[in-house]
Amino acid sequence: MTSRSDFFDQRAENWEQAHYPGPVRERLQKLIQTFGVTPGETILDVGTGPGILIPYLEPLAGISGRVFAFDLSFPxxxxxxRKTRADNDLVVQANVLEIPFGTGIFHRVICFAAFPHFEDPAIALQEMGRVLKPGGYLVIAHLMSRRELAAHHASHTGVEKDLLPHARQMAGLFLAAGFQEPEIKDMPGRYTAVARK
Structure with missing residues (x-):
């Protein structure tokens, strides 16, 4: 049986080519515009994978902003x-259950296409909240609805049980982690859950 970590390690080299052709990138760019990133922000990209968001986030953060990112998979x-501005941004290997950054340092934490893969969603949300500044925002996003994502994962051994929580459960997780009530949008081709700390 393929473990979750093996699943991503084995696919790292070709992940971007396999999952982000031109039309998907167009949809991704539109999605990122809804994240509310402004110049000068310090941003954390949680579960960055091969750094899909980094080239989009860096221009939005501007020369005075910074983009930090991490993923559990070393590959x-x-x-x-390879996608960062070497003099300004940072990508490390880390676990979302123990984020290796200080408390209250990020304006915005973005978790794209990763949340269902976390072993303990409650602790993950607590950690993402911990590193946010008071008043900062957490964005959880996918280019599929909750239902579409479940069907997609069901066809892949290693992640077939990785699901997004139902809206009520997700809202409870946010509130328990110290966030305000999240705004959850679940529609064909897009899922977002956004909340302020």
Missing amino acids: MVGQAR
Whole structure:
């Protein structure tokens, strides 16, 4: 049986080519515009994979902003490091259950296409909340609805049980982690859950 970590390690080199062709990138760019990133922000990209978001987030954060990112998969981190501005941004290997950054340092934490893979969603949300500044925002996002994502994962051994929580459960997780009530949008081709700390 393929473990979750093996699943991503084995696919890191070709992940971007396999999952982000031109039309998907167009949809991704539109999705990122809804994240609310503004110049000067310090951003954390959680579960960055091969760094898909980094080239989009850096221009939005501007020269005075910074983009930090991490992933549990070391091969994914290797891919992501190739996308950063070496003098300003940072990508590390880390576990979302023990984020290796200080408390209250990020304006915005973004978790794209990763949340269902976390072993303990409650602790993951607590950690993402911990590193946010008061008033900062957490964005959880996918380019599929909750239902579409479940069907997609069901066809892949290693992640077939990785699901997004139902809206009520997700809201409870946010509130328990110290966030305000999240705004959850679940529609064909897009899922977002956004909340302020």
